Amino acid sequence: MLAFRFFLIVLAFYVSPSAQAVDQLATFAGGCFWCMEPPFEKIEGVSHVVSGFMGGDKKNPTYQQVSSGQTKHLEVVQVTFNPNKVSYQDLLEVYWRNVNPTDEGGQFVDRGPQYATAIFYHTDQQKIMAEKSKAEMSVKGPFQGTIVTPIRAARDFYQAEDYHQDYYKKSTIKYKYYRYRSGRDEFIEKTWGDKKEYKPKQRETANMIGEKRNMGNYTKPSAEEIKNKLNSMQFKVTQKDGTEPPFKNEYHDNKEEGLYVDIVSGEPLFSSQHKYDSGTGWPSFYKPLSPDLVVEKEDRGLFSVRTEVRSKIADSHLGHVFKDGPQPTGLRYCMNSAALRFIPKGKLKDEGYEQFLELFEKNN
DSSP states (O other), rough: OHHHHHHHHHHHHHHOTOOOOOOOOEEEEHHHHHHHHHOOOOTTEEEEEEEEEEEEEEOEEEEEEEHHSSOOEEEEEEEEEEETSSSSHHHHHHHHHSSSOOOSSSSEEEEEGGOOEEEEEESSSHHHHHHHHHHHHHHSSOOOOOOOOEEEEEEOOOEEEEEGGTTTHHHHHHHHHHHHSSSSHHHHHHHHHSSSOOOOOOTTTTEETTEOOOOOOOOOOOHHHHHHHHHHHHHHHHOOOOOSSSSSSSSSSSSOOOOEETTTTTTEEEEGGGEEESSSSOOSSSSOGGGEEEEEEEEEEETSSSSEEEEETTOOOEEEEEOOOTTTTTTEEEEEEGGEEEEGGGGGGTTTOOHHHHHTTOOO
């Protein structure tokens, strides 16, 4: 009985009832939300695009209230996307190609603050990327005039009425007539020409927050090599999808600066900068070095649906990710120490991870 009660306590720590597939949100204001749905819905890796309102103080506003311009809300589309399939940078590229960011009075035929442009960021990382993208567009972009699109923190999102959702599909003729008369397509064609259709880049393991790095030649050893290399707990966790005991593991309370790599292949996975004390007894991080470096899969074991996290190259079982972590991501990557090897900051160069030293030097 005591053993079973201990199991339930461990399960309560490790399993989050809110665990679901780890998608991310992106929210964009670009004038009429009818016209902003189609560009994002056709992107691979985007699962939902919902029209709604954001930015004002009135709770649960109606379309009529927002369209009056008195609520301070903007018409927006909220995009749900899988960062393993499409990057936030790609979504930004699509956004710029569908708006006039130099117009602060509205968008095309629609006038008023409710139709102004804005990028609402959900994480600090999104804020940095949006600001960088805006700066690059200001210097290298095709726009004539100053880009006035603000980068704002996301607020409460209110979904618009059902008849607004996928309006371009439900009322095709009316939508096409409106769009033709709006002036949006003429502006896009004149501004972007043959570059108006942006094709998202294929996601790469070497891509870390939009910046390529030399990741080295990491390979998965043979089954025999893995068996000889790992101790019993490491083998149980990484190869048999096991879980180590909480608090009685190597890294749950490690506070030293450095890099956490896969115990099998050595591929880099997590940084001490993103580690925090979750109180669960396992090493926890609010994000990996990059979403491209891990694989997330649905796990229906242990009487629940969770999201398993595995390494990309070695296919090691690392742990699970839950939606009860701290900001800026709100995620908890609950990992097993037995699946990881820690490399202190002072030994990164000696161990062949010199390219990651700048992460600590910049104090990101």
